[in-house]
Amino acid sequence: MIDNTAVIGAGIMGRGIALVYALNGCRVRLYDAANQALEKAKTLVAADLALMVDEGLCSDAERRQALDAILVTDSLADAVGSAAFITEAVPEQLELKWQVFASIEGLARPGAIIASNTSTLPLSELARHLEHPERMIITHFFNPAHLVPLVEVVKAVNTSAQAVAEALAFLRRAGKVPVVLKREVPGFIANRLQAAVVREAMFLVHSGVADMHDVDTAMTCGPGFRWSVIGPLETADFGGLDTWQSVMNNLAPELDDSRTAPALIKELNRQGHLGVKTGQGFYAYPTDEVVTDKIRNRDLAFIRLLKLRDK
Ligand SMILES: NC(=O)c1ccc[n+]([C@@H]2O[C@H](COP(=O)([O-])OP(=O)(O)OC[C@H]3O[C@@H](n4cnc5c(N)ncnc54)[C@H](O)[C@@H]3O)[C@@H](O)[C@H]2O)c1
Structure with missing residues (x-):
């Protein structure tokens, strides 16, 4: 052992x-x-x-x-x-x-x-x-x-x-x-899934469809809420694969398909806004105390989720 x-x-x-x-x-x-x-x-x-x-x-x-x-x-x-x-x-x-x-x-x-x-x-x-x-x-x-x-x-x-x-x-x-993984691929599983979502989230904000708060809320209160219990494939089963085939057919041509990092993240990087570590990213983190607080609150929420999983 x-x-x-x-x-x-x-x-x-x-x-x-x-x-x-x-x-x-x-x-x-x-x-x-x-x-x-x-x-x-x-x-x-x-x-x-x-x-x-x-x-x-x-x-x-x-x-x-x-x-x-x-x-x-x-x-x-x-x-x-x-x-x-x-x-x-x-x-x-x-x-x-x-x-x-x-x-x-x-x-x-x-x-x-x-x-x-x-x-x-x-x-x-x-x-x-x-x-x-x-x-x-x-x-x-x-x-x-x-x-x-x-x-x-x-x-x-x-x-x-x-x-x-x-x-x-x-x-x-x-x-x-x-x-x-059955074989090596860049990004493994989770980062590929995450990158697909992040690309679309940034596209939605950049193209003026919704503001960043609403995009984040749409995820945490919608798919993210569901996905912490059932994954995307099981979610499709529950929704009906006939419906999901239509959804994918209708949406696939509409989704961002850029082959490099999204324009919005490039723009923030160009301005030196790297997120928590520089105090500004999509959101503002004006002091170290704000960051410490946010990390503590995030971790508290994760701990509650963990406890629910263990029940
Ligand atoms: N940060 C994340 O969210 C995350 C998530 C998953 C995987 N990773 C991966 O984990 C690895 C570490 O990332 P991180 O975010 O912890 O980085 P980090 O910069 O926070 O920590 C890296 C540490 O390595 C030390 N280091 C540098 N050269 C070294 C050497 N020759 N010998 C020993 N220590 C050395 C640095 O002093 C630093 O403390 C990376 O491969 C990263 O891609 C990061």
Whole structure:
């Protein structure tokens, strides 16, 4: 049974993934190239755990146990040397990930599974320079990793059946809901679905059909509300496939089919409006306190959803 893990990269995703493993009885060595990222991770993980205790998602004893289980380190060798499951969560740059995997492979014990949290890079590319690509896999978590149940699992032709089976068992034990792709495709499943929706949402705002609040409300109170219970394919079954065939025939020619990022997002980027991190995106986030509040409220809502799922 895997009980010794390492997470490489302590940013948004790495610290959340470390928390998932720690809460499920694993020892986690959390490594980052930047010391301040490790310090920040400790503070934020402690805050996430405090909220989980407040909301009854874990006990105070489990909170303390999880905090003790995460050992931050500035030594990659120390992080991966004894780990049976190593998760990489460094920035989405192929060359950087290649360097990190080469270092991990030189330090990890034989048989350790090396998992990448990449959002977009193909596994066969990521594993290109590894001596043992059979032990490499993608486990794609969603932000905030400690609350969103889904993890997409992607294998390449070289990935061993044993690595897939061990990764799935490990993720399930950690309380996650893994889905496995039959073959590699860019964006996996969830980001492709999400990108299709985001493209149309931005098109609707950009072409003046509705304002951004109404587009977001249409999703959270309409399809999004439904989709957290039944997925799009089952939704079609309930609506009637004859009806859905007409809907798709009538709508398909009307939908945005642009082949690059939507005009609206390009325009906001050109103006330096990158969302929460610059204080302005589609909406305004004037202070750090506003952002902290919004994240807390978002996480509280996710926690309530999680509790409903568990009933
Ligand atoms: N942010 C998301 O919503 C999200 C969701 C799913 C997947 N991902 C993927 O997860 C990965 C990490 O994304 P993130 O959002 O956590 O990024 P981030 O920028 O928040 O964190 C990356 C961390 O990696 C560290 N780092 C950089 N070089 C390193 C090295 N050589 N060794 C060790 N640490 C190093 C950085 O200091 C930083 O703390 C990316 O591949 C991203 O595509 C992100």
